[in-house]
Amino acid sequence: MWDYSDKVKEHFFSPRNAGAVDDANAIGDVGSLSCGDALRLSLKVDPDTEVIEEAGFQTFGCGSAIASSSALTEIIKGMTLDQALNVSNQDIADFLDGLPPEKMHCSVMGREALQAAVANYRGEEWKDDHEEGALVCKCFAVDEVLIEETIRANGLTTVAEVANYTKAGGGCSACHEGIEEVLGRVLADQGKAFDPAAAQPQPAPAAAPASAPGGKLTNLQRIRRIENAIEAIRPNLQRDHGDVELIDVEGKNVYVRMTGACVGCQMASVTMDGIQERIVEDLGEFVRVLPADAPRLAASV
Amino acid sequence: MSQHAPASGIYLDNNATTMVDPEVVSAMLPFFTEQFGNPSSLHQFGNQVGRAIKQARQQVQTLLGAEHDSEIVFTSCGTESDSTAILSALKAQPERREIITTVVEHPAVLSLCEHLEKDGYRVHYLKVDNKGRLDMQQYMDLLSDRTAIVSVMWANNESGTLFPVEEMALLARSAGVLFHTDAVQAVGKVPIDLKRSAIDMLSLSGHKLHAPKGIGVLYLRRNTRFRPLLRGGHQERGRRAGTENTASIVGLGKACELAMVHMDDETTRGRALRDRLERGILDAVPHCFVTGDPGNRLPNTCNIAFEYIEGEAILLLLNKLGIAASSGSACTSGSLEPSHVMRAMGIPFTAAHGTVRFSLSRYNSEQEIDRVIEAVPPIIAQLRKLSPYWGEDGPVENPEAAFAPAYA
Numbered sequence: 036m037w038d039y040s041d042k043v044k045e046h047f048f049s050p051r052n053a054g055a056v057d058d059a060n061a062i063g064d065v066g067s068l069s070c071g072d073a074l075r076l077s078l079k080v081d082p083d084t085e086v087i088e089e090a091g092f093q094t095f096g097c098g099s100a101i102a103s104s105s106a107l108t109e110i111i112k113g114m115t116l117d118q119a120l121n122v123s124n125q126d127i128a129d130f131l132d133g134l135p136p137e138k139m140h141c142s143v144m145g146r147e148a149l150q151a152a153v154a155n156y157r158g159e160e161w162k163d164d165h166e167e168g169a170l171v172c173k174c175f176a177v178d179e180v181l182i183e184e185t186i187r188a189n190g191l192t193t194v195a196e197v198a199n200y201t202k203a204g205g206g207c208s209a210c211h212e213g214i215e216e217v218l219g220r221v222l223a224d225q226g227k228a229f230d231p232a233a234a235q236p237q238p239a240p241a242a243a244p245a246s247a248p249g250g251k252l253t254n255l256q257r258i259r260r261i262e263n264a265i266e267a268i269r270p271n272l273q274r275d276h277g278d279v280e281l282i283d284v285e286g287k288n289v290y291v292r293m294t295g296a297c298v299g300c301q302m303a304s305v306t307m308d309g310i311q312e313r314i315v316e317d318l319g320e321f322v323r324v325l326p327a328d329a330p331r332l333a334a335s336v
Numbered sequence: 337m338s339q340h341a342p343a344s345g346i347y348l349d350n351n352a353t354t355m356v357d358p359e360v361v362s363a364m365l366p367f368f369t370e371q372f373g374n375p376s377s378l379h380q381f382g383n384q385v386g387r388a389i390k391q392a393r394q395q396v397q398t399l400l401g402a403e404h405d406s407e408i409v410f411t412s413c414g415t416e417s418d419s420t421a422i423l424s425a426l427k428a429q430p431e432r433r434e435i436i437t438t439v440v441e442h443p444a445v446l447s448l449c450e451h452l453e454k455d456g457y458r459v460h461y462l463k464v465d466n467k468g469r470l471d472m473q474q475y476m477d478l479l480s481d482r483t484a485i486v487s488v489m490w491a492n493n494e495s496g497t498l499f500p501v502e503e504m505a506l507l508a509r510s511a512g513v514l515f516h517t518d519a520v521q522a523v524g525k526v527p528i529d530l531k532r533s534a535i536d537m538l539s540l541s542g543h544k545l546h547a548p549k550g551i552g553v554l555y556l557r558r559n560t561r562f563r564p565l566l567r568g569g570h571q572e573r574g575r576r577a578g579t580e581n582t583a584s585i586v587g588l589g590k591a592c593e594l595a596m597v598h599m600d601d602e603t604t605r606g607r608a609l610r611d612r613l614e615r616g617i618l619d620a621v622p623h624c625f626v627t628g629d630p631g632n633r634l635p636n637t638c639n640i641a642f643e644y645i646e647g648e649a650i651l652l653l654l655n656k657l658g659i660a661a662s663s664g665s666a667c668t669s670g671s672l673e674p675s676h677v678m679r680a681m682g683i684p685f686t687a688a689h690g691t692v693r694f695s696l697s698r699y700n701s702e703q704e705i706d707r708v709i710e711a712v713p714p715i716i717a718q719l720r721k722l723s724p725y726w727g728e729d730g731p732v733e734n735p736e737a738a739f740a741p742a743y744a
Contacts, residue, residue, distance in 0.1 A: 047652060053722050064724070066741035071665075071674055071689045072646070073741045075724040093724035095686070097648035097665065101722060151742065163742055 039098065040132035046102035051109050056091040063151030063161070065144055072096030072141065074104055076148040078111075080156055085116045092148075099131075099138040106130045107145040116153050122146065136176035140167060171213045174206025174305075179217060186221045193233050194218065199271070206305055257318065258284050264317040265291070268310055272297060279310065282327040289314060292327040345658040346704045350544075351493050351521060351637060351695035352662055356587070357546040363590040364548070367583035375580055376571065385582050392589025396553055399592035400538065401529030409554045409572045410585050414520040414541030415444040417554040418487070420565040420576070421516040421537040422448060425485035426457065427563035429514075432484035436513075438462040438470060438499070439680040444539075445487050445518055446676070462488070466682045467629040468497040475504060479511040486515045490522035490538075494664055494677040494693055495628025496637025498526070505534040514560065520544050520552075524595035525602060525634050536560045542584065546697070547591035551584035598698050607635035609705050610696055614638045616709030621716050623731060627683060627691060636697065639664075641683055642690040642716050644725040644735065650692055653715040659708055664691040686725060686735070 039047075059077035066073035072095060079089040090112050092104035106127050111119040124142035128134045134142060147163060154161035168180030185191065185201050194214050198205040204214045219229040252260070265281050272278050277297030283290040291310065297303055311324035347355065367388070373381030375389050390405070397405045411417045422435065422445070437449055439461045449459045460478045462470050470488075479486070486508045491498050501517045508515040516537040522528065523538075524545035530538065537560065542551035556562055556575065568577030614626060623643040642650065647663025654661055664675030665688075678688040694708070720726040725735040732738040 044652075047649070048656065050722065064739060064741035071685060073724060073739070075739060075741070093722055095644065095689075095723050095725060096646050098652045100646070101649060161742065 037099070037135050037138065039102075039135070042130070042132040043099055043102040043134065046105040046131060047098040050092075050101055050105040052089075052091050052105065052112070053093075054091050055093060056089045059089075059091070061152040061156035063148040063153070063155055065147045065151050065163070072100040072144060074100065074144055074148045076104070076107070076145075076152045078152050078156070080116065087111050087114055087116065087119060096141070096144075097138075099134055100141040100144065102131055103127050103134070103141040103145045104148075107149060111149065116156065119149060120153060122149065136173050137170055139176045143167075171217070172201075172203035172206065172210045174210075175202040177201050177203035179213075182214060182217050183221055186218060192218065192222065192227075192230070205309070252318075260318050261289055261314055261322075264314045265310065268313055272306065277306075279306075287322050289322050289324045290327045290329070291324060345660060346700070346708060347660050348694040348696060348700065348708065349660045349662050350697040351496075351693065353543045353549065354546045354697055355699065356543075356548050357591060357594055359594060360547055360587045360590045364583040364587040367586055371582070375582060376569070388586050388589075389580060389582060392585045392592075395589035395592045396540075399523065399528070399596055400540075400555055401531055402555060403531040404558055406573065407530075407556055407558055409556055409575050410580065410588075411552040411554050411576055412550055412581070413552040414442075414518065414539050414544075415552075416565070417539035417541075417552045418442075418444045418516075418518050419448055420554050421539065422452075422485055422487055423565055424537075424561075424563045425514045425516070426452070428561040429484050432482055434458045434460065434480070434482045434484060436460045436462065436475070436478050436483055436486040436488075438464065438488055440464055440468060440492055440494075440677045441487070441489055442493055442518060442520070445489070449487075457484075458482075464680050468492060468495050468627070468677070468681050469629055469632075470499060470504075472500070472503075472507075476507060479508060479513055481512065483508075483511070483513045486513055488515075488517055490517050490519035490528075491526070491634050491637075492628065492677060493521050494675055494691075495639045495681075496521070496633035496695075497628040498522070498632050498634065501535065502533045505536070509534040521634060521637075524592070524599070525636060527599065530555060530557070542588040542591060545591050545595050547588040548584050551581055551588045553588070602698055603635045606696055606698060606700075609700055609702060610636055610638050610694075612702070613694060613696075613705045613708060614640070616705075617712050620709070620713040624716070625687075627678060627681060634695075637693065637695045639691055639693045641678070641687040642692065643684075643687045644690065644723045644731055645716065645719040646689045647692055649719050650690065650715060653718070654692075654711065657711050659711060662693050662695075664693070665689045 056077040056079050059079050061078040061080050063076040075093045077091045078087050081088055090108035092108055094101050094104045110122055110126065110130055124146040127142040127145045128139060151161040168178040171177055171179050171182055182197060182201055182203050186197060189200055191197055191200060194204055194211050197203055197214050204211050215229060215231065222229045261284060262281055265279060269278060275296055277293065277295040279297065280292045280294060282292050293303055297306060307324050311322065314322055314324065371385050373385045375382050375386035393405045393408045396408045402408060411420065435449055435452065435457060437445055437459060453459050462475055464470060486504065488499050488501055488504055490501050505515040514536045515534065517535055518539045520539060520541040521544060523540040536557045538555040540553045543549040562575060564575050566577045571577055571580055617640060618624065621642065624640050627639045627641050647665030651661060651663050664678045674688040675691065678691055724739040725731055
């Protein structure tokens with residue numbers, strides 16, 4: 036079934052803080068449509084210090100919903116309300132050593148229950164600000180609603196653009212049919228038609244002769260182009276707290292170093308593929324992008 | 337028969353897949369080693385394999401009660417058989433643009449039909465009542481000369497409910513419409529005699545009856561207009577090209593022979609075990625009920641909805657005790673909604689998520705069933721303790737109002 040971490044299993048089999056807190060003064064009830072899960076979080080907050088003294092949960096849901104609820108209560112006990120509000124769903128998932136992408140919404144539900152409970156304590160009304168849809172991209176856990184909204188907001192027309200804006204489809208590519216369907220629907224609403232041909236950016240064969248009339252690029256020109264291509268990609272990586280640095284160029288091999296959040300990221304190889312694609316496109320010749328610490332083969336060019 | 341059971345664990349998920357019978361395994365083994373020939377070859381290496389396939393075809397024919405062995409077409413799985421049948425009917429009768437099926441079909445049929453709708457075909461989905469039964473009047477009203485094919489499952493994989501496919505096939509025939517049934521859950525569990533029926537096409541899947549995965553059959557009544565899905569070589573008389581999966585075909589033949597032998601046992605002893613399990617759980621656990629049509633279902637299947645808790649959590653706790661079952665909860669499939677079958681029967685949200693299917697096989701013993709009867713009630717109680725819909729000793733008063741979360 037699911038590939039749950041040992042931590043998730045442990046918190047499911049032996050949940051902490053299960054049940055309602057007696058004389059709770061903050062209660063948050065939320066549900067996630069995408070799984071039919073629902074959670075009631077009850078807190079006992081010290082009115083003077085706003086410290087959460089006790090936290091309890093009641094959950095109608097699957098293993099990871101129960102584990103996420105248990106994790107949430109463990110994380111927030113002893114925090115002030117303001118500190119607790121800084122807990123993100125990623126913090127809950129990290130506490131559990133990760134959740135399967137299909138189950139990330141369980142951690143979102145935990146965070147929302149917390150927001151709802153704090154709002155309840157402060158006499159405010161909590162309103163959910165996002166809607167969840169069917170999961171389309173399983174590599175990056177992107178749902179249909181987000182894809183659709185992003186397409187509308189940015190006037191996207193191709194699968195590649197959707198991947199650039201939302202990451203959806205940037206991994207194994209199995210969801211491209213689903214993304215094409217969303218694109219087709221949104222474009223049809225706008226009186227346009229989805230054009231699959233536009234989805235395949237053709238590395239125009241004309242580009243190479245135009246940029247290097249009558250001959251090959253000099254080494255310096257090549258390296259400048261590679262540098263420029265990498266510079267163009269860096270903002271995307273930096274948005275996700277990662278980065279990339281050009282280390283060396285040896286024949287067809289381009290050596291780069293991934294830094295920041297890219298280090299150890301399971302999608303690093305996908306990112307590398309993206310960088311390679313970009314350089315190949317800009318250079319008009321095939322190169323291979325490799326990590327700087329990759330074993331160097333005897334230069335064979 | 338329990339001496340064949342896996343060393344540890346109680347396997348009650350036989351509608352998902354079954355253990356390959358040890359006799360089936362031994363029948364298959366020579367076809368990985370000395371009997372490796374291509375059945376199409378003239379020489380002795382191929383010749384014997386060809387004979388083994390012929391025998392397997394007859395074993396399948398016997399189990400299905402087909403009139404001719406040439407009506408048996410080996411495929412790779414139940415899904416391929418379903419797709420072949422439906423797409424063939426559309427291809428062979430391009431002027432007919434409608435399909436009749438049911439809302440509770442397996443995704444092998446439902447997803448294909450939804451896809452065909454995008455291609456402009458009109459699909460009528462027959463509804464079911466709260467016991468999962470069809471409205472035959474609705475069915476008759478829909479049959480017309482626009483209908484290319486009717487595809488209705490023999491038995492539902494989740495609830496085990498049986499559909500009156502033989503009667504429906506007769507109605508289709510008198511309306512001049514092709515009839516296909518996805519019988520992957522029924523073959524080997526209920527007696528089938530196709531030569532006495534009006535069923536034109538039937539799908540079966542090996543791994544549901546103790547044969548391996550990766551082998552299926554399309555029964556194709558002689559003289560049924562047919563267009564192959566896979567064209568190529570002359571295998572299966574050109575109706576399903578591709579070199580035969582010889583070992584699995586031989587295994588399926590053996591499995592069909594064994595199914596004939598064990599069918600009585602499964603419908604008497606097996607059914608009694610299922611009933612014992614069901615009674616034991618219903619007696620010990622409050623607020624649970626059997627879904628589907630208990631009086632008219634597969635003898636091995638029991639689907640119970642446990643209210644106010646969620647199925648995946650139940651399965652995880654059962655699994656910890658070595659008990660394997662499955663659930664109609666959304667969470668086990670990664671989909672948005674709880675089982676389409678449970679929703680179609682109007683099972684309330686808080687119960688549909690807590691449905692658990694126990695599906696038995698001839699390998700289950702009474703001791704196993706008694707252990708499950710013992711294991712289930714504390715698990716349900718443990719999870720209900722965590723549930724916001726549950727109070728001290730029962731559901732909170734007016735549960736839907738007492739806990740009405742902001743859904744996002």
